[in-house]
Amino acid sequence: MEKINKLAIIGGTHGNEFTGIYLVKKFEKFPELITRKNFETKTLLANPQGFELVKRYIDTDLNRCFKVENLENNINLNYEESRAKFINQILGPKGNPKFDFLLDLHSTTANMGLTIILVNHHPFNLKIAAYLSSVEPNVKVYSFFNPGEENSFLNSICKRGFSIEVGPIAQGILQANLFDKTEKLVQISLDYIEHFNEGKLHHISADLVIYKHLKFVDYPKTKNGEIVAMIHPQLQGKDYQKLSPGDPMFLTFENQTIYYQEENPVWPVFINEAAYYEKGIAMCLTTQESITV
Amino acid sequence: MEKINKLAIIGGTHGNEFTGIYLVKKFEKFPELITRKNFETKTLLANPQGFELVKRYIDTDLNRCFKVENLENNINLNYEESRAKFINQILGPKGNPKFDFLLDLHSTTANMGLTIILVNHHPFNLKIAAYLSSVEPNVKVYSFFNPGEENSFLNSICKRGFSIEVGPIAQGILQANLFDKTEKLVQISLDYIEHFNEGKLHHISADLVIYKHLKFVDYPKTKNGEIVAMIHPQLQGKDYQKLSPGDPMFLTFENQTIYYQEENPVWPVFINEAAYYEKGIAMCLTTQESITV
Numbered sequence: 001m002e003k004i005n006k007l008a009i010i011g012g013t014h015g016n017e018f019t020g021i022y023l024v025k026k027f028e029k030f031p032e033l034i035t036r037k038n039f040e041t042k043t044l045l046a047n048p049q050g051f052e053l054v055k056r057y058i059d060t061d062l063n064r065c066f067k068v069e070n071l072e073n074n075i076n077l078n079y080e081e082s083r084a085k086f087i088n089q090i091l092g093p094k095g096n097p098k099f100d101f102l103l104d105l106h107s108t109t110a111n112m113g114l115t116i117i118l119v120n121h122h123p124f125n126l127k128i129a130a131y132l133s134s135v136e137p138n139v140k141v142y143s144f145f146n147p148g149e150e151n152s153f154l155n156s157i158c159k160r161g162f163s164i165e166v167g168p169i170a171q172g173i174l175q176a177n178l179f180d181k182t183e184k185l186v187q188i189s190l191d192y193i194e195h196f197n198e199g200k201l202h203h204i205s206a207d208l209v210i211y212k213h214l215k216f217v218d219y220p221k222t223k224n225g226e227i228v229a230m231i232h233p234q235l236q237g238k239d240y241q242k243l244s245p246g247d248p249m250f251l252t253f254e255n256q257t258i259y260y261q262e263e264n265p266v267w268p269v270f271i272n273e274a275a276y277y278e279k280g281i282a283m284c285l286t287t288q289e290s291i292t293v
Numbered sequence: 294m295e296k297i298n299k300l301a302i303i304g305g306t307h308g309n310e311f312t313g314i315y316l317v318k319k320f321e322k323f324p325e326l327i328t329r330k331n332f333e334t335k336t337l338l339a340n341p342q343g344f345e346l347v348k349r350y351i352d353t354d355l356n357r358c359f360k361v362e363n364l365e366n367n368i369n370l371n372y373e374e375s376r377a378k379f380i381n382q383i384l385g386p387k388g389n390p391k392f393d394f395l396l397d398l399h400s401t402t403a404n405m406g407l408t409i410i411l412v413n414h415h416p417f418n419l420k421i422a423a424y425l426s427s428v429e430p431n432v433k434v435y436s437f438f439n440p441g442e443e444n445s446f447l448n449s450i451c452k453r454g455f456s457i458e459v460g461p462i463a464q465g466i467l468q469a470n471l472f473d474k475t476e477k478l479v480q481i482s483l484d485y486i487e488h489f490n491e492g493k494l495h496h497i498s499a500d501l502v503i504y505k506h507l508k509f510v511d512y513p514k515t516k517n518g519e520i521v522a523m524i525h526p527q528l529q530g531k532d533y534q535k536l537s538p539g540d541p542m543f544l545t546f547e548n549q550t551i552y553y554q555e556e557n558p559v560w561p562v563f564i565n566e567a568a569y570y571e572k573g574i575a576m577c578l579t580t581q582e583s584i585t586v
Contacts, residue, residue, distance in 0.1 A: 022520070026546045054571065109463040170402040170463035172567035176523040176544045227315070230469040251469045253319045274465035278347070 001124060003197045004100040004160065008042045008091050009034060009186065011105045013063050013154050014275070015050020016171040019182055020105025020164075026183075036190050038197040042099070046087060046154065049079060054172050056275050063104075064152045068094055084154075092157040102161035103189060104154050105182065107169050109274045110283075111237040114139045114185055115165040118210075119151045122159045124196075126293040129162065130208040131192055136185065140240055142211045142269055142286065168237070171274055208293050211240065211267050211286035218280040220250055220258060228252055231272045231282060239269045242288075250282070294417060296490045297393040297453065301335045301384050302327060302479065304398045306356050306447050307568070308343020309464040312475055313398025313457075319476075329483050331490040335392070339380060339447065342372060347465045349568050356397075357445045361387055377447075385450040395454035396482060397447050398475065400462050402567045403576075404530040407432045407478055408458040411503075412444045415452045417489075419586040422455065423501040424485055429478065433533055435504045435562055435579065461530070464567055501586050504533065504560050504579035511573040513543055513551060521545055524565045524575060532562045535581075543575070 011017075011024030024043045027034045034041045045051065047062050059078035065071075070081065071088045091099045106117075116129050116139060133139040142165075145151045155161050166182045169175050195201050220229040229250035235243070243249070244265045250258040260266075266285040270276060273283075304310075304317030317336045320327045327334045338344065340355050352371035358364075363374065364381045384392045399410075409422050409432060426432040435458075438444045448454050459475045462468050488494050513522040522543035528536070536542070537558045543551040553559075559578040563569060566576075 022546065025519075029546075109466055168463075170461075170567050171465070172570060173402055173565050174520075174523040175529060175565070176526040177529070179523060180526075226318075227467075230467040230472060233469040233473075236468060236470070253315065253322075272466050272468070274463050277465060 002100070004039050004193050006040050006042065006099045007101040007103065007190070007193065008044055008099045009103045009105065010044045010046050010087075010154060012048070012051045013046040013104055014056045014061075014106065015047045015052070015058075016054050016056050017105075017107040018172060018174050019107045019166055019169065019179055021045065021051055022174055023105055023179065023183055023186065034186070034190060036194040038194055039100075041190070044087070044090070046104075047080065047083060056171070061275075063106075063154055066094065066154055066156050067150050067152045070152070087154065088157060094157045097158045099158055100160055101193065102155050102158045103186065104161070104163035105186075106163050106165045107171075107178070108165050108167035108270060109170060110270045110272055111168045111239045112140070112142075112165055112269060113167070113239075114181055115269070116141045117153075117155075117163040117165055118143045119145045119153050119155045119162075120159060123293070124160050125162060126208060126291070127201075127206075128189065128192055128196075129210075130206040130293045132185065132188060133208065134206060135188060139185065140211060140269075141208060142213070144213050144284075146213065205292050208291055210289050210291060211269060212289055214266060214285045214287050216279075216281045217249075217268075217283050217285060219277075219282045220252065227277075229256075229258060232257060235268070235283075236272060239271050240267055242266075243268050243285075295393070297332050297486050299333050299335065299392045300394040300396065300483070300486065301337055301392045302396045302398065303337045303339050303380075303447060305341070305344045306339040306397055307349045307354075307399060308340045308345070308351075309347050309349050310398075310400040311465060311467050312400045312459055312462065312472055314338065314344055315467055315472065316398055316476055316479065327479070327483060329487040331487055332393075334483070337380070337383070339397075340373065340376060349464070354568075356399075356447055359387065359447055359449050360443050360445045363445070380447065381450060387450045390451045392451055393453055394486065395448050395451045396479065397454070397456035398479075399456050399458045400464075400471070401458050401460035401563060402463060403563045403565055404461045404532045405433065405435075405458055405562060406460070406532075407474055408562070409434045410448075410456045410458055411436045412438045412446050412448045412455075413452060416586070417453050418455060419501060419584070420494075420499075421482065421485055421489075422503075423499040423586045425478065425481060426501065427499060428481060432478065433504060433562075434501060435506070437506050437577075439506065498585050500583055502581060502583050504562060505582055507559060507578045507580050509572075509574045510542075510561075510576050510578060512570075512575045513545065520570075522549075522551060525550060528561070528576075529565060532564050533560055535559075536561050536578075 011020030065084035304313030
């Protein structure tokens with residue numbers, strides 16, 4: 001497998017997710033923290049105007065702007081569409097990128113701990129994910145893509161790489177413990193890549209638990225689109241825990257419980273993510289699979 | 294003391310604080326929940342445009358717009374200044390209001406549990422605060438005003454009333470358990486006022502612990518205003534707990550601890566409130582006082 005020569009650490013793809021933004025600022029101030037002997041590391045603050053206004057985005061979600069069709073469009077670009085093209089010029093172009101590995105730093109109001117989000121199952125991604133979740137057992141791996149469908153995330157510019165999602169944390173704040181955990185995961189990732197480049201990694205097959213994206217679930221709503229129920233208190237904060245048929249899912253404002261009624265168990269993630277209210281997503285359902293890599 | 298004839302429950306003074314907004318919506322759908330036999334209750338969604346865009350405010354913090362000087366101004370009003378005048382016309386005018394009691398519902402990313410925020414020490418406010426913190430021992434009372442200085446909060450329209458602050462909760466989300474706790478506190482408050490109006494409250498002197506606003510503390514910053522430290526992990530979430538000289542307060546990005554170095558202990562609140570980053574407030578320091586009411 002080809003060595004990794006250029007790696008980019010991206011923060012602030014969403015302007016109100018401070019953990020990644022201040023990590024990038026820290027790495028820019030202390031570049032020795034991300035310097036490794038056999039590859040180049042670049043940092044990038046992806047949505048500076050969003051950060052200035054402490055908003056996820058100005059016009060549109062930047063992390064949904066990376067389909068080739070969007071990147072090739074030149075007409076009437078809004079702020080994030082322009083940024084996506086700019087980022088694609090620097091790191092990409094998508095499909096034939098100048099960078100070999102992208103590490104995109106995010107945070108969530110959901111109780112997802114440290115999550116590695118994959119946008120494909122490139123063998124290297126699976127290997128580094130397996131390694132990271134073996135040395136940091138709290139790390140979960142979420143495959144957030146539909147096979148055969150083009151992905152629109154920033155990470156999709158490049159075959160290798162992943163995003164780190166850390167939570168629960170409110171938008172627009174820093175929490176020292178989560179900041180530290182995220183920084184350590186970045187460090188371990190860089191060390192792993194350094195060793196990979198040196199040919200020092202002897203292949204040992206490892207088991208990896210992957211949470212595969214199945215579908216989105218919206219909040220129960222009126223015909224006019226008004227939310228009529230909240231995440232059930234028994235489900236709140238239970239990301240990556242098994243939800244079985246008959247388990248409570250929502251609680252209406254009239255205190256009626258709505259149960260999960262599909263046939264098969266699922267593992268919900270992104271439960272009660274603030275930025276997903278407007279997308280009509282109360283949670284993402286996944287299936288849990290164990291694979292050997 | 295005069296009876297309370299008209300009471301207003303206000304939600305969404307900050308457009309991204311969903312708990313109060315959806316409580317107001319619930320009360321509007323089920324008015325029997327807030328109907329009591331001897332006073333009238335009105336609900337008000339204070340910042341509808343803020344809610345629509347899931348922003349604390351459009352132009353300026355609505356809950357800092359209620360000084361008489363601002364309310365009398367008619368020139369070049371921005372959205373929240375106009376809303377403040379409108380709200381003052383409906384509920385006020387400040388100093389001679391049509392409403393006798395205002396209950397303003399807020400939420401915070403700080404770990405403040407259920408907090409009653411007072412903008413004055415009107416005897417009725419102290420009595421109801423003492424009652425609520427006796428029946429709900431987790432309820433804290435925070436006097437968030439400087440004596441002798443005009444207060445700019447919505448609550449300052451009216452002598453009687455308080456705001457409820459609930460947390461920790463991210464902006465732009467609902468959490469069923471906090472929603473329920475806040476609703477119960479509103480219910481108990483309305484019941485208390487109903488009994489007060491009936492003359493059924495026999496005065497029993499009670500002890501009340503009040504956290505009195507002392508001062509704001511900003512994040513350590515560079516000369517250019519860049520944050521260089523986070524809330525120390527040992528202080529994060531420790532609202533209402535004693536901070537003694539020598540205790541950790543901040544942790545710099547270089548992992549240096551900054552200690553609290555004043556002479557006297559304090560009780561910090563609003564620790565790591567997202568909306569206060571732009572105000573230059575990392576936390577509010579209070580003194581703890583016990584009074585008999």
